[in-house]
Amino acid sequence: MKADQILRYFGVSGVSGAMCIALFLFAANAYSGQGVYYQWIDETGKLNISDHQPAIGVQYETIKKKISRPSSGSQSSGVGLQRQVNRAAADEQREAGRRKVNEANADIREGNCDNARQEYNVISNSARVREVDVDGNHRYLTDEEKQQRGERALANIEQYCDSGG
Numbered sequence: 001m002k003a004d005q006i007l008r009y010f011g012v013s014g015v016s017g018a019m020c021i022a023l024f025l026f027a028a029n030a031y032s033g034q035g036v037y038y039q040w041i042d043e044t045g046k047l048n049i050s051d052h053q054p055a056i057g058v059q060y061e062t063i064k065k066k067i068s069r070p071s072s073g074s075q076s077s078g079v080g081l082q083r084q085v086n087r088a089a090a091d092e093q094r095e096a097g098r099r100k101v102n103e104a105n106a107d108i109r110e111g112n113c114d115n116a117r118q119e120y121n122v123i124s125n126s127a128r129v130r131e132v133d134v135d136g137n138h139r140y141l142t143d144e145e146k147q148q149r150g151e152r153a154l155a156n157i158e159q160y161c162d163s164g165g
Contacts, residue, residue: 035085037063039092047096049089063092109160116156123150 039049040060054060123129129141129149141149 035064035088037085037088039063039096047093049092051085063088112156112159113161116153116160120150120153120157123153 035051037049037051038053038060039047040054040058042048042058048054049063123146129146130138131141132138
C-alpha cells in the first residue's frame with residue numbers, strides 16, 4: 001500500500017493526517033518495549049512479581065522495565081521474554097533481600113549503640129558499679145575495671161553510633 005492509500009483508509013488526509021499516523025505508530029512501537037510488573041510481599045513474607053495486579057487490598061509497587069526485543073535468530077519470542085521476566089524477578093528478589101539484610105544490620109547497630117551509651121553512662125556517672133555474676137552473687141567493680149569498661153564502651157560508641165557519642 002502507498003502512503004496516500006493508508007491515509008484514505010484511516011479517513012485522514014494531508015500532512016496533519018500523516019503526522020497523526022506517524023505519531024501513533026511511534027508511540028505503539030515505543031510502548032511495545034515496556035514491561036509493567038507488580039511486586040508485593042504476601043502474608044508468608046514471600047516476594048511476588050507478576051505482570052498481573054495482586055488482589056484488591058494488597059499493597060504493591062509497580063515496576064516498569066524496558067524489555068529488549070528478542071533477536072530474529074531466537075527460537076521463540078515468548079521464551080526470551082519469559083527469561084527476561086524471570087531475570088527481572090530474580091534481580092528484584094535479590095534487591096529486596098539486600099534491603100532486608102541492611103535494615104536488620106541497621107537495627108542491630110542501633111541496639112549496640114544504645115547499649116554502649118547506656119553502659120558508658122552507668123560507668124561514668126556512678127561512684128560504685130555493682131554487677132551480678134552467673135551464680136547470682138553481687139560484687140563491685142574495681143576502679144581499674146570501671147576504667148577498662150568505660151574505654152570499651154567509648155570504643156563501641158565510636159564503632160556503632162553514627163554521631164560518635
